[in-house]
Amino acid sequence: MLAVQVKPEEEVVPLISSKKLFVFECLGCREVHYPVEEAAQFLGNLKEEVTGRATLDYLCNREFARAYIDEYADEIEEAQAVLVFSCGVGAQVISSLLEDKLVYTGCDTLYLHGFQGLTAKEFDCDQCGECYLNYTGGICPVALCSKHILNGPCGGSQDGKCEVDPDMTCAWQDIIDRLARRGQLHLLERLGAPKNWSVEPAS
Ligand code: SF4
Numbered sequence: 276m277l278a279v280q281v282k283p284e285e286e287v288v289p290l291i292s293s294k295k296l297f298v299f300e301c302l303g304c305r306e307v308h309y310p311v312e313e314a315a316q317f318l319g320n321l322k323e324e325v326t327g328r329a330t331l332d333y334l335c336n337r338e339f340a341r342a343y344i345d346e347y348a349d350e351i352e353e354a355q356a357v358l359v360f361s362c363g364v365g366a367q368v369i370s371s372l373l374e375d376k377l378v379y380t381g382c383d384t385l386y387l388h389g390f391q392g393l394t395a396k397e398f399d400c401d402q403c404g405e406c407y408l409n410y411t412g413g414i415c416p417v418a419l420c421s422k423h424i425l426n427g428p429c430g431g432s433q434d435g436k437c438e439v440d441p442d443m444t445c446a447w448q449d450i451i452d453r454l455a456r457r458g459q460l461h462l463l464e465r466l467g468a469p470k471n472w473s474v475e476p477a478s
């Protein structure tokens with residue numbers, strides 16, 4: 276099981292400031308606690324124009340999410356960025372489907388004991404409690420990089436493959452490629468504060 280927590284406004288608002296937004300909100304599968312009131316308050320405080328808003332369950336289902344993207348294609352096209360309120364899996368799925376759009380997450384995902392559900396490996400989330408997707412093009416460095424590096428790459432990849440597991444694509448290569456497509460390579464110059472690993476389940 277997991278819980279979703281809305282990020283502090285001061286962390287997200289500078290990223291989306293002055294941008295027209297489309298908002299995805301995933302109310303979650305039965306296992307997920309989704310903070311309805313906190314998300315409504317966050318959205319109510321936004322000064323940015325919202326071109327549209329889709330509220331659904333199972334944003335983690337890629338085909339399902341794709342159908343919603345098709346349904347709201349005009350509103351998404353009009354928006355300059357997409358803001359996702361969901362667990363880390365849902366945010367990664369939307370980011371992968373909107374490769375050329377700026378996609379941000381408004382949530383952190385926290386681990387709870389119990390059944391974890393099944394997700395596609397390429398969108399895995401370790402429920403680390405401090406979501407990093409806003410700086411990595413919506414690709415998770417915690418779950419998808421063998422060394423869980425937050426300021427990657429490690430320098431060991433060969434032909435885009437991970438040096439620890441050559442069957443895996445190097446997550447940081449994917450991150451760099453996506454940031455380049457979105458004109459966001461400057462994010463690689465950012466050195467974040469040390470991560471609080473104590474809230475990560477494997478810590
Ligand atoms: S950084 Fe990765 S592991 Fe942490 S909450 Fe985000 S998607 Fe999940």
Ligand code: SF4
Nearest residue numbers: 420429437438445446
């Ligand atoms: S090669 Fe890439 S995925 Fe593998 S440990 Fe290094 S940065 Fe992470």
